[in-house]
Amino acid sequence: MLLRIDPLSPVPLFEQLAASIRADAGSGALRVGERLPAAREVAAALDINVHTVLRAYQLLRDEGLVDLRRGRGAVVTARAGEYSSLGLAIPQLVEEAKRLGLSAAALTALVTKEYLS
């Protein structure tokens, strides 16, 4: 459970946090039923505000990735396991994209457009 954030990035901190946790769920680093560290803990460790961490957690809850309840914390749902199912297709796509010299932004732009179409 390693949470990486870059304060200098234009991407909002809460987005970075959520993305980092999503990725951990997808790679299997996070098991179903596992509890994420308390928001206050994460905030202290990363030296950011509690509300920022909570916002990331609430975002993941909206996606059904975690079960968020007071007193209990953020628990990874079974749904998160489904994220791992793409473990094969994604590396292939990324490899091909890199071979063509596409940036991460360019690749996600294509993926997003396809998703919306």
Add this chain to the structure above:
Amino acid sequence: MLLRIDPLSPVPLFEQLAASIRADAGSGALRVGERLPAAREVAAALDINVHTVLRAYQLLRDEGLVDLRRGRGAVVTARAGEYSSLGLAIPQLVEEAKRLGLSAAALTALVTKEYLS
């Protein structure tokens, strides 16, 4: 050449514009050598500032997607043709992701992590 932007989105306008054009290049809607509409035109049509449009154009130039010169405009480079090569893998991935109920944000998060790893 349809440029879509959502002023209410948290994603910056210049990013949305660049992503829209990238996607057009990838889908073949934009041909190599074709010129993008003048920044002032786009700005007027979308009712946004010229500088915002130019910023998107400059972003694409940094990626090598267009050739940007004053008096001439933004011309799609040959490099943009390479974007089309992923036309098969992406739809498959997106279809699988949708089947699993992943949001666009969740999917791009996984792709981005894989890209950076």
Add this chain to the structure above:
DNA sequence: GGGATTGTGCTAGTTCAAATAGAACAATAG
């Protein structure tokens, strides 16, 4: 029961990139 933990909700203030606006300027096309 009772205390500690954890998320929820609220108000308030700060910060900074994004976006706007206007102008002058330089390269290119025709």
Add this chain to the structure above:
DNA sequence: CTATTGTTCTATTTGAACTAGCACAATCCC
């Protein structure tokens, strides 16, 4: 030569992100 188009500059406004602190409610655990 003239119109077009991107470049550069200064200045201003706007709004989301982030911070800060507090009270509160649900849950856990002894």
